[in-house]
Amino acid sequence: MAVKIYDLSQGNPRLTENLLASEFRSPGETIVKMEEKIPIHIQALKDDVSGYWGRRVKAITINAGHRTPAYNASVGGAKNSPHLPGQAADFYFTDEATGRAMPSIYILCAAQLRGVLGIERIRDGLSVHIDEGFRSKPWWTYQAVNANGAFVYNPVADFFNTSWARTEGITVPSGFRPVVPKAPDGWVKRLQIVINITKPLPKLAEDNAPGPRTLAACPILRKGAEGAIVSLIQERIGTVVTNKWDEYVDDKFYEWQVANSSYVGKADRICGPMCWKRLLGLS
């Protein structure tokens, strides 16, 4: 993925199902620079908020995309803003049910689950800034209003912690399960690779970002199972990695289910959808 340059005098290409190149232009400009990943992320986030929380998106509005230095200065943008090289966009979703802008917390959470590198909550509580290709490690901010009406800064990751949300008086979206245990580096990607080898088409994106498609592709496993996917479970629950789901691993898996019963339900020694959701860090 890289920054693409579009000349609007030559046409206005459709970048994704719902997004045109012109939506990312600096006001009045015909040359638009935009990192390919940005419209792809925004389009995918539209499906994610619907998949995770049933919030259907009626419209996507891009408030800012590429900015020329003059325009960036006129809006008080940072001197090293990722909007300058066309590696960022600010946007909001119009909620189909309410006809109004959807609270950005849904988009922030979905963007983090998707693995977007730069995420910032914009102060209006409705718009989100995302950037890609600009930084080397994740940068997530979550600016929220606490019970006293004061602004507080926290990494988006902290939002997933219920006690934090409670302390700050933040309403957790219904259907959202806070506290996402962090998977080891690359674990989700290795799982996606293993699933792609063992399952027929369509292939999963091997992007290390857990989502509804990866979850749906995880097989139901129990004692007697073997192979690379078993070793991934063993790694995730912190037991010996042997490739085989034997008696010993079965007891360890049972202990893990009991410890996580508020997320995975009854401890039944079967790795089904609720267990996978937890293993993927989605609950």
Ligand SMILES: [Zn+2]
């Ligand atoms: Zn921005």
